[in-house]
Amino acid sequence: QVQLVESGGGLVQPGGSLRLSCAASGFTFSTYDMSWVRQAPGKGLEWVSDINSGGGSTYYTNAVKGRLTISRDNAKNVLYLQMNSLKPEDTATYYCARLNRNLAFDYWGQGTQVSVSS
Numbered sequence: 001q002v003q004l005v006e007s008g009g010g011l012v013q014p015g016g017s018l019r020l021s022c023a024a025s026g027f028t029f030s031t032y033d034m035s036w037v038r039q040a041p042g043k044g045l046e047w048v049s050d051i052n053s054g055g056g057s058t059y060y061t062n063a064v065k066g067r068l069t070i071s072r073d074n075a076k077n078v079l080y081l082q083m084n085s086l087k088p089e090d091t092a093t094y095y096c097a098r099l100n101r102n103l104a105f106d107y108w109g110q111g112t113q114v115s116v117s118s
Helices: none
Strands: 003-007 010-012 018-025 034-039 045-051 058-060 068-073 078-083 092-099 105-108 112-116
Touching (some): 018 112, 034 068, 034 105, 058 068
Parallel strands (some): 010 112
Antiparallel strands (some): 003 018, 068 078, 092 112
């Protein structure tokens, strides 16, 4: 069955860095576009970034452009989110999600918590 397992979250000071990983299994990872979505405490889901199946095209919400970088390793079936220059407003639970052929999210991971605080 499809599984997405995130890791790499934690507590970091403002200006710090983290790298999130999402290990995928149960499907042909290299043929699906993937996303990162976050949910801040008390708020709704916010789309963060997409990457196409081959990794050559990436998209970001304006709030994270220039600071967060999405990437993937199709040989290892892993999706990444490199997070630099972190701000308190980046505090959220981060989810990886698979995009189906209709570009809708059809599978989600359990999430990994990122807290940015001094």
